[in-house]
Amino acid sequence: MNRRQLFYAGLIASFALSALAHYLHWNQMFLFAVSAISVVFVAGFLGQATESVAHYAGQRLGGFLNATFGNAAELIIAIFLVKAGSFETVKASLTGSIIGNLLLVLGLSIFLGGLKFKEQRYNVQLANHNSTLMILAIVALFIPATFVSAEHFTFRKDQILSITVAIILIVSYLLWLVFSMITHKDMLSDMEDKAEAQAGEHHEEPLWTLKRSVLYLVLATVMVAFVSEWLVGTLHSVSARFGLSELFIGAFVVAIVGNAAEHSAAIMLAMKNKIGAAVEIAVGSSLQIALFVAPVLVLISGFFGPTMDIVFTPIELAAIAVSVFIAKAVASDGRTNWYEGFLLIMVYIILGFAFFLV
Template sequence: MQGRGGGASSSSGDGDLSTTQSGSTAGQNEKRGDTKEGKPARGVTMSDEVVPPAAGGSAYPPARASRSSRQGTREASFEVPPLRQRLTELFVAEHPIKNEPTVMQSLKAIAFASWFNVLLVFIPVGWAMHFAKLNETIIFVFTFLAILPLAGLLSFGTEELALRVGQTLGGLLNATLGNATELIVAIIALVKGELQLVQSSLLGSILSNLLLVLGMVFFVGGIRFSEQGFKDTAAQLNSSLLVISVIAILLPAGYNAAFSDNQTAEVERDHILKMSRGIAVILLVVYLAYLFFQLFTHKHLYAEGHVDPDDPIVRDGRQVWREHRVFRPAPSARRPRQIETGLEEEEEVEEEMPSLNKWVALGLLVVATVLIAVTSEFLVDSISGLTQQHPEISVEWVGLILLPIAGNVAEHVTAVTVSFKDKIDLSVNQLESGFYCAQCLMGVAVGSSIQISLFVVPFITILAWIINKPLSLLFDPFESIVLFLSVLIVNYTIQDGRSNWLEGFLLMSVYIILAVSFWYYPNGGGATLTG
């Protein structure tokens, strides 16, 4: 009995011990993430993050996760305000600067920046001929050639400074200072009272960017690639802004055509001047709103390489949809639920290799601006003598065709080179579908036109108001029609978000047609108020 009782007791004790060991083992298995059957559960790790249970299950957050959550809450209370954060992002370079070049390295980079620099010899030659009061045609040719490398150096210095700020602000800096030559020429012509030349040069800059630059970009890029694509949302917005500029120019022309017979010339002149100045103020407000939209609220639309996965593309003649985001979005536009892989963790941080020291770049901007201002003054002075010696050349043709080419020839070459090389990161999906991104190139061409139409034109109009010059938005009727038709064909071209070589060829053909038409347009046929 005792033996059996002892045996039973021992058996009971063994059972209790077995139960205790089983419970201990189960507890250890649970700590290791094992199942009740003793098999390890897949996908369970010892990280602080908790995988949410299936629907209807119970959550089991560990204590460390709750501490991490409390720490995240404390850090969230010290977050930077959104507006201040976005302002900071504007002045923070997208990629860190690896090494600042020395002064000698910077000067060497300036000297060999472009083959256009060989034309710098025409600067002293053109100045000397101006002071010697030689033939006006020769002075015009030499000063025209001298502006070509100066505009290129100004663009080069601007690009070097843009490397040291945010991507959006850098693009705005490029577009703004890229039009500095046109602005300087317009101011000098305005001060000298060449109002027809002012209007023609500004309109010519718009047409040059819309038709010639954009056409060359599409054509050269389309020769190498079957199709190039760009963000159609930003393109449609740019089209709307261009339409606003066309409306601002057509309204004074329509007023002049409708009411010129019912009132005296003085009354008409006064009304059109007041109308133009009011429209100029409104255009500047629109431009400020556009800057706020581009720099703050919707900066992701203008980020390099931003492609919306909801936009369709054409593959093998049929419309398909992207399955993945093929470009890395801007930090402010990054999706909250983006899945990261080990490849992204191993991605090396890109570093910029500037060609110029930042102080040398600033000095280059100052020197180039001064030289452009002086050379442009001599150039404007020689235009009247050129048109008198050669009556077949009109002031309008010089302003519409020649002056914009002088200010943008370096940008033309750069845009075409980039379009041919397609210097934008391409994914395998894009290479297979033949869909290439030309967003930044189209932004240079169309963005420069928007800068001129919404900023430079109204700014010059208000400046003329300040210095008491009767400059209005009443452009020549033929010029107004040309601007309307040019914006119309560009809007039709970019509305589908894709480009090819034929579309570029058509845009360039339209520009050549306009150049031929204005060659035979009579000099002084404009409707500018010269009162």
């Protein structure tokens, strides 16, 4: 068996074993272990499908699809948590997703890509727009927390403000997609895509046809959703056994699991010198969480009972603000190297220790 056949054998075996452990109610620690292994394989499968789609659609659209499909799995998990009324866990996991993508995913991608290539470049105009949108996300999350706390808003005013901000953020994100994917697509397209278009060729052949690539992308997303749900179901047992706080579990463990697809895909693309797609996955996924997923969860929660507010704790806001600040400083010039990736990872470790001690 060659390496690819071994990979697919591991993918099928780990997924099947995770399903058996979940539905037959085997030991929770065993389920956690096999589900974690399965997530790695499924994330790799999703990364391959994304790369194949990116060959046909371009790095930016390919990265956007990866971020969207990866966040779809996380959105499904969050909806179940919202339905159960676990609002604080949901917000902690959203915080973890934002900082995880901006620091861990982007950091590892830049670091490992930088070890192979001395300097990697991508569209500087896209970098500036991403930086502006990240600041918008901070403003949108900071204002409700400040006003609700300082003015002692009633529950009704809190809900009105949260719903209003949620709608504004969703509209802003949808218009950003129109701006970046339609009206100003050429201005924001990746440099490698432009070079390949001018040359009329691609450096590598895709793994599959376009139809099969899209099919596998959907299939991999469904598999990620199932495995992530099984793994999240074991977290209470794991946290009780190892004495981990719910905040740490939500912000780091759940977030890392939920973002496994983005982790592998972004790193794999960066190591192939496709840093534009890697940045689109990492930064684009964080923006999608802050500007779309979180607001959508606020609106969806109203169908299950009390509306979840968009008020994050000072700790969560501080973590997001720090992540945005360092990510903006690193990514805004459109050029990256391994040391900048190292700095992002160090900030993530600092926040991880701080959350662990809460």
